[in-house]
Amino acid sequence: MPSIKSHQPVxxxxxxxxxxxxxxxxxxxxxxSFNDAANRKAFLDDEDEYCTRYGLNxxxxxxxxxxxxxxxxAAGGNAYYLAKFAGIFKLDMQDxxxxxxxxTKDQFKARLIAARGN
Amino acid sequence: xxxxxxxxxxxxxxxIGGAIAKGLQNDPYWKPxxxxxxxxxxxxxxxxPDVVVVAYNDHGLNFFLDKMPTFAIGAAxxxxxxxxxxxxxxxxxxxxxxxxxxxxxxxxxxxxxDLVTCQEMSVDHAFTLxxxxxxxxxxxxxxxxxxxxxxxxxxxxxxxxxxxxxxxIGRAIASWPGDERVVVLGTGGLSHQLDGERAGFINKDFDxxxxxxxxxxxxxxxxxxTVELVELAGTQGVELLNWLVARGTLPNKVRQVHVNYHIPxxxxxxxxxxLEPA
Numbered sequence: 001m002p003s004i005k006s007h008q009p010v011x012x013x014x015x016x017x018x019x020x021x022x023x024x025x026x027x028x029x030x031x032x033s034f035n036d037a038a039n040r041k042a043f044l045d046d047e048d049e050y051c052t053r054y055g056l057n058x059x060x061x062x063x064x065x066x067x068x069x070x071x072x073x074a075a076g077g078n079a080y081y082l083a084k085f086a087g088i089f090k091l092d093m094q095d096x097x098x099x100x101x102x103x104t105k106d107q108f109k110a111r112l113i114a115a116r117g118n
Numbered sequence: 119x120x121x122x123x124x125x126x127x128x129x130x131x132x133x134i135g136g137a138i139a140k141g142l143q144n145d146p147y148w149k150p151x152x153x154x155x156x157x158x159x160x161x162x163x164x165x166x167p168d169v170v171v172v173a174y175n176d177h178g179l180n181f182f183l184d185k186m187p188t189f190a191i192g193a194a195x196x197x198x199x200x201x202x203x204x205x206x207x208x209x210x211x212x213x214x215x216x217x218x219x220x221x222x223x224x225x226x227x228x229x230x231x232d233l234v235t236c237q238e239m240s241v242d243h244a245f246t247l248x249x250x251x252x253x254x255x256x257x258x259x260x261x262x263x264x265x266x267x268x269x270x271x272x273x274x275x276x277x278x279x280x281x282x283x284x285x286x287i288g289r290a291i292a293s294w295p296g297d298e299r300v301v302v303l304g305t306g307g308l309s310h311q312l313d314g315e316r317a318g319f320i321n322k323d324f325d326x327x328x329x330x331x332x333x334x335x336x337x338x339x340x341x342x343x344t345v346e347l348v349e350l351a352g353t354q355g356v357e358l359l360n361w362l363v364a365r366g367t368l369p370n371k372v373r374q375v376h377v378n379y380h381i382p383x384x385x386x387x388x389x390x391x392x393l394e395p396a
Contacts (some may be wrong), residue, residue: 010349012316017272021183032182034203070315078268079353080177083132085142087204092133093385097317108318113380115320 016078024076027064029053031081040088069100120218120294123165124375124394125299125364126158127332130174130305130357131246133384135206138250147383152376153252154390159255161268161375161392162252168262169215171222172245174305174365177202179242179250180286186271187234189283191226192264195217197241209246218294222263225290240265244357245395248305260301264308269306269357274386277347278340280359284366291367297365304364308379309350310386314352319352320387329359329391333374354386361391369394 014020021028023029030051033039052060067089072082081097086096100106134151137143179202181187197212216237224236241264250256259292265287268274277284284302291300308328311319328351331338339347339362347356375392382388 010316013311013314013348013353015134015272015348015353016270025183030184030242032178035179037201040203055214069313073313078183078270083312084178093312096312097385098279100313100315100317111318112320112385113263115322117123117322117386 005013014073020078022076024060024078026055026057027072027076028061028073028081030056031077032089039082043088069096096099120291120296120300121171121300122288122291122367122395123167124161124309124392125302125304125368125392126248126252126360126392127304127361127364128248128390129307129383129386130247131384131386132204132206132243132247132303134251135243135357138170138247139207148166150380151383151388154235154376157376158252158390162301164268165301165394166262166299167264168298169218169267169300169390170249170303171263171291171300171367172305172361173265173267173284173358174244174248175204175360176266177242177244177270180236180240181266183271187266188268188270188275189231190234190236190266191219191223192236192262193223194237194239197239197245197262197264199242199246200240202242206243209256210258212241212245212249212258212262213260215263218261218296218341219263221294222287222290225293226283226286229286229289231286233344239248239318244305248303252303258278267359267363269354269359270371272344274344274356274359276340276344277342277362278337280362281337281340283365284363288367302364302367303381304360304362306360307351307355308358308387308389309352309355311352312354312385314345314353316352318385320381321351321355322387324350325387325389329377329379330387332361332391332393333372336365336370336372347353366391369395380392
């Protein structure tokens with residue numbers, strides 16, 4: 001039988017596995033609802049009520065309130081669903097990358113370009 | 119009998135949709151990416167496909183985590199795009215090919231690939247943007263069959279399994295009695311990571327080796343577990359599984375028609391490769 005490697009750690013990375021999927025289900029379900037413009041508006045109109053409707057726990061609510069991507073991941077958020085949350089605030093992937101790595105957006109973009117090497 | 123005339127594999131970054139909408143194809147940031155596509159369009163004009171089979175991953179448009187198939191296949195007469203939450207324009211609907219879809223389902227399930235079958239299905243940017251790069255007028259001259267691979271929720275299907283799925287799709291198409299010319303389009307990657315302290319990870323050496331392997335040693339990437347692929351290519355770079363599905367549909371010997379690679383678009387190392395049977 002092959003070894004099960006899905007729990008092998010990768011530095012700075014949370015593998016979105018069954019444990020994360022269970023922990024983050026309510027949070028990701030709320031983010032999935034943001035496909036619909038009416039739901040994005042409902043969230044902006046009353047954020048607390050919207051989080052209650054989806055049954056977010058205290059950790060998830062705090063992370064949503066803080067717009068903090070690392071906290072959202074720790075609370076079970078999946079990148080593809082969190083992107084829909086970020087979209088509400090017109091944040092692009094360099095904004096999100098900069099926030100998670102503690103860089104300015106320009107520093108983060110420079111790091112991406114540096115990956116070209118020679 | 120139907121014939122696979124080649125494969126196209128390309129990145130599918132959502133920001134491409136924004137760039138298309140804003141007409142930024144010649145903007146210095148975007149030009150090295152968009153300039154990769156005219157040779158692909160020339161090739162398409164010469165091979166004249168009737169059908170495109172699209173291997174991609176859904177990002178939370180058609181599938182949520184309530185029901186997450188490892189592999190799924192569309193069998194609908196039409197596939198529509200929809201709002202994904204961040205406002206890129208919706209593209210016109212795509213014509214399906216239910217008869218070919220059901221033939222593929224029969225053939226694949228007979229080979230023990232137990233796919234989820236979908237008679238209604240929305241298609242997200244991972245399907246629509248590559249199509250819009252191939253046909254910028256967005257008047258799709260082909261019928262389509264979507265094949266969806268779970269690259270979202272671990273455990274993911276192994277690289278070896280994805281390659282074998284591609285091989286089985288190749289046999290399914292070869293056994294279809296029609297005379298269709300088929301292109302297989304695999305989308306996603308190459309190296310990128312959106313989430314975590316490791317966000318911004320790109321691995322040029324790995325990407326170039328991976329694209330080279332698809333020409334000369336197509337099962338090279340199947341030596342890695344999916345978590346090892348995350349380590350090598352990033353959490354979303356693992357979308358290269360869709361490239362392996364596409365590559366698996368071709369015979370062992372192929373000819374590289376075209377290749378392009380550029381760092382970065384958005385947070386992603388973009389790859390583009392066209393292969394045809396040698």
